[in-house]
Amino acid sequence: MSRLARQFDAVNLGQGFPDDPGPEDVRRKAADAVMTGWNQYPPMMGIPELRQAIARHYQRFHQVDLDWESEVMVTSGATEALAGALLALIEPGDEVVLFQPMYDAYLPLVRRAGGIPRFVTLRPPHWHIDEDQLRAVFNKKTRVVLLNNPLNPTGSVFPREDLDLLGRYIVGHDCVAICDEVWEHVLFDDVAHSPLLTLPALRNRAVKIGSAGKIFSLTGWKVGFVCAAPDLLRVVAKAHQYLTFTTPPNLQAAVAYGLDKDDAYFTGMRRDFQVARDRFATGLKALGLSVLPSSASYFLNVDLSKGPFANDGDTGFCTRLVEEARVASIPVSAFYAEAPVTSVVRFCFAKRFETLDEALARLTAFMQRA
Numbered sequence: 169m170s171r172l173a174r175q176f177d178a179v180n181l182g183q184g185f186p187d188d189p190g191p192e193d194v195r196r197k198a199a200d201a202v203m204t205g206w207n208q209y210p211p212m213m214g215i216p217e218l219r220q221a222i223a224r225h226y227q228r229f230h231q232v233d234l235d236w237e238s239e240v241m242v243t244s245g246a247t248e249a250l251a252g253a254l255l256a257l258i259e260p261g262d263e264v265v266l267f268q269p270m271y272d273a274y275l276p277l278v279r280r281a282g283g284i285p286r287f288v289t290l291r292p293p294h295w296h297i298d299e300d301q302l303r304a305v306f307n308k309k310t311r312v313v314l315l316n317n318p319l320n321p322t323g324s325v326f327p328r329e330d331l332d333l334l335g336r337y338i339v340g341h342d343c344v345a346i347c348d349e350v351w352e353h354v355l356f357d358d359v360a361h362s363p364l365l366t367l368p369a370l371r372n373r374a375v376k377i378g379s380a381g382k383i384f385s386l387t388g389w390k391v392g393f394v395c396a397a398p399d400l401l402r403v404v405a406k407a408h409q410y411l412t413f414t415t416p417p418n419l420q421a422a423v424a425y426g427l428d429k430d431d432a433y434f435t436g437m438r439r440d441f442q443v444a445r446d447r448f449a450t451g452l453k454a455l456g457l458s459v460l461p462s463s464a465s466y467f468l469n470v471d472l473s474k475g476p477f478a479n480d481g482d483t484g485f486c487t488r489l490v491e492e493a494r495v496a497s498i499p500v501s502a503f504y505a506e507a508p509v510t511s512v513v514r515f516c517f518a519k520r521f522e523t524l525d526e527a528l529a530r531l532t533a534f535m536q537r538a
């Protein structure tokens with residue numbers, strides 16, 4: 169879609185990065201750290217300053233006690249954390265439960281680690297977990313469950329009952345949960361997010377993955393973190409040692425500073441994204457499109473199933489949109505490995521108002537012609 173967006177000079181609401189340059193003080197801290205700080209290899213586990221800040225951060229937001237020395241590690245983005253966790257925790261032939269739609273890196277990484285994927289399919293409008301499907305996929309070979317919460321591409325947050333239900337299956341089948349929680353701070357409408365690690369039964373079975381890229385709207389920084397009980401973290405650290413070994417120390421220093429920012433930063437960031445979400449959602453609804461609820465992430469989804477574009481399917485609609493309206497979006501079926509939902513299209517709303525308004529103007533002209 170990004171290639172088509174360039175070809176047709178489209179407003180690109182496909183790829184998920186914000187227009188906002190990110191908090192100036194955090195960027196300034198990184199710049200200062202480049203000029204006056206340490207620019208050689210930092211410790212493999214991350215600089216102590218950042219590991220301590222991560223532990224403090226989760227104590228502050230989720231009242232979880234993490235020992236920064238044995239339970240916190242810094243990685244080069246959440247992607248490296250995911251790769252390390254999957255390589256470390258899967259033995260060839262182990263089964264891995266994945267929830268589709270899923271982030272694009274999951275399946276190739278699971279397969280590369282020798283894992284056998286077993287899919288639970290989530291469906292609009294609520295994308296909730298269905299126990300019959302859990303019953304069908306969990307078995308004695310299940311070793312790892314990979315959950316993304318809040319969930320990209322749907323912009324949904326699993327309710328506590330879904331997490332409790334999944335927790336019972338994880339404990340009952342003696343598995344480990346890898347929880348990709350990179351969107352944990354990008355939440356709207358006062359929706360709360362519970363890290364899986366905070367469920368008492370999962371405290372020693374959950375590998376929590378976060379990303380400063382999403383917390384500070386600095387997606388290119390690729391500073392991620394892993395929090396897990398010591399026995400789990402130790403094996404994930406072994407994979408990290410030979411994947412990237414370290415992450416730029418100056419960015420780590422800036423993230424350490426950022427994680428201690430006061431609540432006003434976090435509420436302000438949410439408010440700003442929520443205003444953009446509402447502006448774009450209102451525009452889409454005025455065009456008669458059916459907008460699904462979005463309570464997290466940079467994404468808003470449109471359900472085509474009942475409207476005039478039902479026959480196009482998501483891929484056909486996105487192709488028409490980029491070619492005829494010059495607006496790029498992403499078909500959600502691309503996030504499924506099998507039996508996809510083909511009626512949902514994802515738009516990134518984390519853009520300047522002018523960009524969103526231009527996209528809406530182009531969509532309006534397209535709808536009038538269609």
Ligand SMILES: Cc1ncc(COP(=O)(O)O)c(C=O)c1O
Pocket residue numbers: 184244245246247248271316320348350378379380381387390391392
């Ligand atoms: C669910 C999910 N996991 C991981 C990532 C990648 O995070 P990072 O850039 O820190 O590697 C993203 C980025 O969009 C994401 O949406």
